[in-house]
Amino acid sequence: MSRFSRSLAALAAAAVTLALTACGGSPTAAPSSAAASPSTALTTVKVGASPVPHARILEFVKKNLAPAAGLDLQITEFDDYVQPNEALASKELDANYFQHLPYLEAQIKERGYAFEHGAGVHIEPYAAFSKKYKTVQELPQGATIAITNDASNQIRGLRLLQGAGLLTGITDSSNVLNLTKAQNPKGFTFVENQPEVIVQQLDDPKIDLAFVNGNFILTAGLSTADALLAETAKDNPYANFLVWRTDNTNPGVAKLETLLHDPKVAEFIKTTWPSGDVLPG
Incomplete structure (x- = not known):
């Protein structure tokens, strides 16, 4: 092939490459947004909790169970028993996890909160x-x-x-x-x-x-x-549970409630606090 013919062949090859790239023919040319399609997006759930054991239990769920359930848990820790309910009522949180039924009922009566709760997750003996x-x-x-x-x-x-x-x-x-x-x-x-x-x-x-x-x-x-x-665990009415507003529209809250009752969570509680300071409940 002459030098002139070789030049024409090279130009033709370059043109084909450019055309393929423009048409998306290259496998690396897929839009970056495809990785964040709605089918793979995680549902964010903002939940408030006492540092231990509640936040530690939630961290276990976040790491081991939440991704497969399509949840992104954002955990905020509180050192008292007043702020978590105030933050939930003001919609800063989607849920909280720190209280038992007698306390929740007293808070609802005193402050007029419109809250609902899940089943007991654990008991902390007084x-x-x-x-x-x-x-x-x-x-x-x-x-x-x-x-x-x-x-x-x-x-x-x-x-x-x-x-x-x-x-x-x-x-x-x-x-x-x-x-x-x-x-x-x-x-x-x-x-x-x-x-x-x-x-x-x-x-x-x-x-x-x-x-x-x-x-x-x-x-x-x-x-x-x-x-x-x-206290003993037997017939103990003070199990701690997840709480959310009655007007909650975040579907991730129901998923979190389910995850907190996964057998792996109960096993985590038993192995983390073998002395009985925290009991699955």
């Missing part, structure tokens, strides 16, 4: 600790006891004291302000405070016994095995 005594029988007359100012959890502490024979006649409407001398024969003095504060009062020399909520037991590095009093 427990009492002391840096001064080894048993509750050692508590002296007039001992000072730190207890939550939240009525739905406060009654749990009163029932534990009654079970130990230290209080009597406790009813569903009992609280530390209306106890009679007959109900409180040892004349205990109760100091009410927010749950996140009580765990810090364990080192206060004025406090003889302190009731600590389950998630704060974990964050403080405590264990119910060392508690003077602790």
Whole structure:
């Protein structure tokens, strides 16, 4: 082939290549948006939770179960029991996971929230600790006891004291302000405070016994095995669950509710907290 013929052949080949590229013939020329087609897009669910165990359970779900279910969990941690419901009501969140039924019912009654809830996921036994005594029988007359100012959890502490024979006649409407001398024969003095504060009062020399909520037991590095009093899992009505607004339109919330009851989640809870500080429920 002459030099002139070879030049014509090269020009023709280049023209064919350009035509194929313009028509999308090259396999690398597919639009980048194809990778994010609606069929593969994840549904975002914004959920608020206490740091432990709730957020840790959600992180397990996010890593191990959510992608296959088409969910992208965005987890926000809260250190108190008020903000998660406020954030849910104001639509900053799609759901929250930190509370049990008695607390939720009290919040709905007090604040008028329009919330619904799922089935119980886990139980955190309520427990009492002391840096001064080894048993509750050692508590002296007039001992000072730190207890939550939240009525739905406060009654749990009163029932534990009654079970130990230290209080009597406790009813569903009992609280530390209306106890009679007959109900409180040892004349205990109760100091009410927010749950996140009580765990810090364990080192206060004025406090003889302190009731600590389950998630704060974990964050403080405590264990119910060392508690003077602790709830059992049997017939425990304080299972924690997922909560959402009644006007929820995010289909991912229902999917998350299903995932939280996957057997793998129950197994994760058992292996992560083998001491029984958190129990599948």
